[in-house]
Each structure stands twice: as C-alpha cells, then as structure tokens.
Amino acid sequence: MANRIEKDTMGTVEVPEGAYYGAQTQRAINNFPISGLKPHRALVRATIRIKKCAAQANMTTGRLDRELGEAIVKAADEALSGVLTDQFVVDPFQAGAGTSHNMNVNEVLANRANEILGGKLGEYGRVNANDHVNMAQSTNDVFPTAMRLAALELAQELDGELRHLSEALSRKGMEFDHILKSGRTHLQDAVPIRLGQEFSAWGIAVENNRAGIERAFPGLRELGIGGTAVGTGLNAEEAFIDLIVEGLARETGEELTRGESLVERMQNMDPFVALSSSVKGAAVNVIKLANDLRLLSSGPRTGLAEINLPAMQPGSSIMPGKVNPVLPEVTNMVCFQVMGCDLTVSLAAQAGQLELNVMMPVIAFNTLFSMEIFKNCLRQLTTLCITGISANEERCRSYLDQSVGLATVLAPSIGYAAAAEVAKESAKTGNSIRQVILERGILTEEELEEVLSPYPLTTPGVHGKE
Numbered sequence: 001m002a003n004r005i006e007k008d009t010m011g012t013v014e015v016p017e018g019a020y021y022g023a024q025t026q027r028a029i030n031n032f033p034i035s036g037l038k039p040h041r042a043l044v045r046a047t048i049r050i051k052k053c054a055a056q057a058n059m060t061t062g063r064l065d066r067e068l069g070e071a072i073v074k075a076a077d078e079a080l081s082g083v084l085t086d087q088f089v090v091d092p093f094q095a096g097a098g099t100s101h102n103m104n105v106n107e108v109l110a111n112r113a114n115e116i117l118g119g120k121l122g123e124y125g126r127v128n129a130n131d132h133v134n135m136a137q138s139t140n141d142v143f144p145t146a147m148r149l150a151a152l153e154l155a156q157e158l159d160g161e162l163r164h165l166s167e168a169l170s171r172k173g174m175e176f177d178h179i180l181k182s183g184r185t186h187l188q189d190a191v192p193i194r195l196g197q198e199f200s201a202w203g204i205a206v207e208n209n210r211a212g213i214e215r216a217f218p219g220l221r222e223l224g225i226g227g228t229a230v231g232t233g234l235n236a237e238e239a240f241i242d243l244i245v246e247g248l249a250r251e252t253g254e255e256l257t258r259g260e261s262l263v264e265r266m267q268n269m270d271p272f273v274a275l276s277s278s279v280k281g282a283a284v285n286v287i288k289l290a291n292d293l294r295l296l297s298s299g300p301r302t303g304l305a306e307i308n309l310p311a312m313q314p315g316s317s318i319m320p321g322k323v324n325p326v327l328p329e330v331t332n333m334v335c336f337q338v339m340g341c342d343l344t345v346s347l348a349a350q351a352g353q354l355e356l357n358v359m360m361p362v363i364a365f366n367t368l369f370s371m372e373i374f375k376n377c378l379r380q381l382t383t384l385c386i387t388g389i390s391a392n393e394e395r396c397r398s399y400l401d402q403s404v405g406l407a408t409v410l411a412p413s414i415g416y417a418a419a420a421e422v423a424k425e426s427a428k429t430g431n432s433i434r435q436v437i438l439e440r441g442i443l444t445e446e447e448l449e450e451v452l453s454p455y456p457l458t459t460p461g462v463h464g465k466e
Helices: 023-031 041-061 066-080 096-116 129-133 139-175 195-214 217-221 238-252 262-267 270-296 326-349 360-384 393-402 404-414 416-429 433-439 445-451
Strands: 003-008 011-016 180-185 188-194
Touching: 003 023, 011 023, 023 096, 041 066, 041 096, 041 129, 041 139, 041 238, 041 360, 066 096, 066 129, 096 129, 096 139, 096 360, 139 195, 139 217, 139 238, 139 262, 139 270, 139 360, 180 393, 188 195, 188 404, 195 270, 217 270, 270 326, 270 360, 326 360, 393 433, 404 416, 404 433, 416 433, 433 445
Parallel strands: none
Antiparallel strands: 003 011, 180 188
C-alpha cells in the first residue's frame, strides 16, 4: 500500500495514502499495538457527536467560519451514518486521557471536511484537526463527555435486555405457579415452595438490579464539556459551553446538563464507578440465576431434573446424546468477566491525580465492554433459554413426597418433637414423609391432600392449625 507523508509537531510520519486519519493517529497505531481491538462503536459515535455539536456552537458564536463548520458537520453526519467506521482505529489501551482517540476523530473529520471542500487527504489546507475540529475543546473534556454519552447509550440497551429477562422470568412464574415442590436451603430438603415462586423471585431480583443501574444515569447526564484542559474553561466562551450542551441534548435525546463544577467533572470518575458497580450487582444476581437453572435442570437421570432447558447443541464429542446447559454456562463466564471489569474500573478511578484522571481509556473500555457482552448474553439467555423452559411436574411432586421438609407442615398440629420423629423415621426407613404420616395414622389421605394444597402451604400463615 502506498503511503503519504504527513507532518505534526514532532516531525514527519508515513500514513497510508487512502487513510482519513493523520499523523497523530498513525503514531498511536505504531505506539500501541496492544489488544488488536478497535474503539467501541458507542464511544466513536459519542465523540463524533461532540465534534458536530462543537462546530455548530462555534459557528453560532461566530468563532468558526460557517463554510468550514458546515463541512465539519457534514463529515460528522457521514461518519455517524457508518461511512468512515473503518477509520477509527486507535487501540483502547493507549496514551493516558484518550488524546490519541480524540485526535483520531479530529483528523478523520478534518480530512473528510477538506475533501468535501475540494481538498486532498493529508493536506489540511482549509480545515485543521486542532484549530477547527477541536476548537474550544481539549481531550480532557471531550473524552470524559464521550464516555458519559456512550455509557448512557449502552446502559439503556442493557436496561432493555434486563427488562426482557425480568418479564420472561415473571411469565414463567405465572406458568409454573401451580406446581408444588420441595424447597431447599443449605442444598438440603426444606419446606415446600411453588416452582412459580422461584421464577418470580428471580424476576423481581433482576428488576431491582435494573433500578440500581438507572440510579447511575443522573451522574452520567451531568457534563464537563467546555472545561477544556483543567476544567476552568480556558479558550471556550460561556456561550459555547451552553450551546454545546444544548446541542448534545438534541443530538442524543438525553436530558443533559452542564456540570455544576467543570473542574469536578474532569477530576472524578465516580459516575462510572456507580454504573459499573450496579452492572456488577446485576451480574452477581444473574450468576445466581444461571447456577440455579443448572442445578434444577441437572440430570436428566441422576440430577434434580425438576425443569428442562431447551436443547441447543450436542454436549460432548465422546458421549452420544449428552446435552449441556450451554446458555447458563456462557452466562456465568460473561458475568465473571463483568465482575473483573468492575474491579478494573474501581482501580483506575482512584488512580487519578489532581485535575485529571489519565486512566480514562481503560475505564471507558471496561465500562462499555462489560455492558456490551452482558446485554448480548442476556438477550441470548432470555430468548434461547428462559422462554423455552418446561417443568417436570411429576419429578417435583416425587421429591416433595420424599422431602423431610414436609415434617415441618405437621409441627403446628403435632408439635416439633413429634414431627421430628416422623422425619427421622423417613430418613431411617427410606419411606416418604407421606408414607410415614399415613402409616402412623397422623392424617388420612384426604386430610394429607388438603395439607399439601399448594397455595395455603406456600403463603404466610400457620398451616394445618385450627
């Protein structure tokens, strides 16, 4: 591939001839071949929107020539449509604060704007990446603002998938509400519970996690754009600050506000700590859900097998007919990764010094990456697993009849000690609690069926006591 020669403040650099990025982006490509990854799509979009709204604000204040500004806006709109996606190439693990990412976007938009005005790539004859695309801005206020906008976008997508999961679990809760089964505590027999109650409780837990994530939104909506280098607003007019915030609100549809202190908005990463922590909390509950699904579906002959998960693929290269719970398994893996991302965000957030946190790129990567994989995983778990779960009612009833937890039902009527004797005899003889109850004449068959009525037995009250 042929190259062109570009010049920046450090000298000359060879850049691929057809590239829309320039010298500073190329230096970052050369310096940071770390992960082989590209910047997250949401972070790129957010940064482009900032450049578009900055150009519009600068034209309104009269600082930016309208012809140049309109070319930048047109280039930004093209980039937002996906035309220049392959030109945003800086590795997420890069120089501190995100300068390379910011300059990548500045250079791409400057080159395209010059091209729109009749110029050639790499010449910057009319539109300059620093002087025009980056006007009234600094990486130090652009990058954290882009992080906030991108995080809001991904968090709302995640919120939707959590809602779908919660709704699917709630529907299964209603479907299975009539099925009485043995509860388990310490992985040992416990008092009866309805299978529907287990599913409904999982749905409520997920819904509570949704609310926790949404509580992080207000902090993300408070922007520090216009603070420029250290939050003091040097080289950015007051009017520009208000205009760009208003423009971003229109562009994103978010209720964005100017930060009470632009200095504080630049120094602290606490909105991302709050968001990441809430996402981790959701992952913890989803791990519990996935593990419970694996337990309840274990078998099919030598496990619990109280529910059936949809069969998705062969489970073994050597054991014919084996089918594994692949969706809960991948869910666990993703949730473990989410938890690891949260630790990285916490460590990076406390690593800021004075007026800037230079660890923003790794905070951005882990925050966005964790939400991306989590939402994608939840979508698959909901659509390919939860919605297709069926119940083995006979297996649930069989376990319930054998469960020593049934003795607890008798305690209000015959006392704890006598009920314990029933439980011990069941454990010693292998006979079910039902059999022991009937053999001892504690209850008749009709009375026992009434005692084991699913709803009175699994709702508050002292069951079986007049």
